[in-house]
Amino acid sequence: MNDRIIEIVSKGVVTSSSSFLPDKKAVYERVIAKETNSQAKWTLETICENARVAERNQSPLCDDTGVPHLVLDVGTNCVVTGDMLESIKEGVRQGLRKLPGRPMAVMGDDAHRIDQSLGLNDDPGALDAAPILIRSIEEDKIRLHIMMFGGGPEIRSKTYRVFHKHNVDTVIDEIVSWATEGTKLLGCTPGMIAVGIGRSHYEATSMMIQAMVDGKFDKQSEMEKNITKRVNDAGTGALGLGGSTSVLATFLKVGSQRASGVRIVCMRPCCCIEPRIASVEL
Amino acid sequence: MKREIKTPITNDDINSLQVGDMIYISGKIYCGRDAVLPKICRLIDEEKLGDIDLVGSVIFHTAVSPAGVGPTSSNKVEIEGSFAKLSEAGVRLHLGKGAIGKETIAKLDEFNSVFAITPPVTALLGNNTISQRLIAFPELGMEAFYELEVKDYPCIIAAAHNKSIY
Numbered sequence: 001m002n003d004r005i006i007e008i009v010s011k012g013v014v015t016s017s018s019s020f021l022p023d024k025k026a027v028y029e030r031v032i033a034k035e036t037n038s039q040a041k042w043t044l045e046t047i048c049e050n051a052r053v054a055e056r057n058q059s060p061l062c063d064d065t066g067v068p069h070l071v072l073d074v075g076t077n078c079v080v081t082g083d084m085l086e087s088i089k090e091g092v093r094q095g096l097r098k099l100p101g102r103p104m105a106v107m108g109d110d111a112h113r114i115d116q117s118l119g120l121n122d123d124p125g126a127l128d129a130a131p132i133l134i135r136s137i138e139e140d141k142i143r144l145h146i147m148m149f150g151g152g153p154e155i156r157s158k159t160y161r162v163f164h165k166h167n168v169d170t171v172i173d174e175i176v177s178w179a180t181e182g183t184k185l186l187g188c189t190p191g192m193i194a195v196g197i198g199r200s201h202y203e204a205t206s207m208m209i210q211a212m213v214d215g216k217f218d219k220q221s222e223m224e225k226n227i228t229k230r231v232n233d234a235g236t237g238a239l240g241l242g243g244s245t246s247v248l249a250t251f252l253k254v255g256s257q258r259a260s261g262v263r264i265v266c267m268r269p270c271c272c273i274e275p276r277i278a279s280v281e282l
Numbered sequence: 283m284k285r286e287i288k289t290p291i292t293n294d295d296i297n298s299l300q301v302g303d304m305i306y307i308s309g310k311i312y313c314g315r316d317a318v319l320p321k322i323c324r325l326i327d328e329e330k331l332g333d334i335d336l337v338g339s340v341i342f343h344t345a346v347s348p349a350g351v352g353p354t355s356s357n358k359v360e361i362e363g364s365f366a367k368l369s370e371a372g373v374r375l376h377l378g379k380g381a382i383g384k385e386t387i388a389k390l391d392e393f394n395s396v397f398a399i400t401p402p403v404t405a406l407l408g409n410n411t412i413s414q415r416l417i418a419f420p421e422l423g424m425e426a427f428y429e430l431e432v433k434d435y436p437c438i439i440a441a442a443h444n445k446s447i448y
Contacts, residue, residue: 046401046406050402050403152354155358185380239438
């Protein structure tokens with residue numbers, strides 16, 4: 001295995017789990033400045049103070065340190081080897097031990113892992129990453145995006161078909177409905193809404209994950225702004241306390257579409273510390 | 283208005299709390315979530331609580347692990363389903379996150395308990411956690427029943443006296 005890659009990935013896991021990116025810090029500053037609900041304002045300020053402490057200590061932002069999800073960008077003239085993939089997995093394992101991640105790998109065979117009857121592995125590094133998503137880029141680089149997916153948003157996420165009736169508003173209306181319901185139940189608001197639209201459930205989920213990688217809080221499309229505004233208009237607010245900010249942004253990626261009256265939509269209402277992400281070059 | 287609440291919490295404390303109050307909890311609190319709370323409810327039914335003293339207590343819906351503590355969704359079936367039984371047994375404050383149902387809010391009122399929420403601020407809570415002790419069901423790992431000694435855990439009352447923020 002490649003020690004250099006292991007070290008880079010290990011550090012990336014810690015960074016993703018303990019730091020906000022600059023555009024996220026900036027959007028929090030903006031929403032704190034305009035929030036008029038005192039409890040919501042206190043919540044937003046406390047989330048930011050927690051982020052400052054976590055970054056300083058290189059410690060977890062949240063005790064649910066999440067399940068690692070990896071996106072590997074591969075340049076046109078670059079080569080990915082099996083050894084490189086194994087080194088990435090080892091880097092994740094070492095990063096989870098260093099963080100430390102929450103020891104939440106469920107032990108046992110298929111049935112045991114479903115009912116959790118054999119308990120949990122004490123080793124934070126025993127938590128496997130989700131299957132790696134690979135995509136090509138034009139740069140001559142290999143870049144790994146490391147994201148940690150918390151459990152709360154997974155409960156509220158939804159991948160389902162929408163009959164679009166040849167009107168984009170039909171699909172957006174459905175996304176807003178799902179996102180509004182999801183953020184209300186989530187608790188850890190304000191986060192962002194990640195959305196992928198594709199031809200299959202796999203593709204829609206893949207688009208959603210890529211949206212989390214590529215999305216920027218300070219660069220929003222008109223569709224993204226529209227979804228954000230309408231979810232915020234519902235008034236759930238930070239931590240469900242009301243106020244003006246239920247979500248900070250929407251990250252939307254629309255893939256190729258099927259010649260059909262159906263669109264497959266994947267919506268993930270992310271929590272206030274997500275996307276927990278770090279991008280490293282290998 | 284921000285105020286301090288020390289455990290064990292009295293009925294008078296609860297009577298004085300209103301939805302939206304910002305409070306700081308200090309003292310000993312219990313921690314449990316999906317896996318262990320149904321087991322605690324069974325211990326109540328079987329009158330086998332032993333040294334677990336739920337009267338005036340706080341139950342924080344969290345795992346306890348080297349990563350720290352932080353609220354999990356209180357509206358998960360096995361957590362919200364435990365509110366009534368635990369409140370009847372003396373738990374005065376359930377601490378977690380997420381919207382809970384009207385029936386649960388009514389049950390809290392029936393037993394003079396409240397629901398409070400806190401943001402997922404693990405790094406900050408770590409600074410305010412004095413000690414931790416495993417109490418029961420060690421086989422559940424991070425989901426076992428723990429007791430923490432804490433100082434100034436920040437939270438907001440989300441449901442009290444049959445009213446809520448939801």
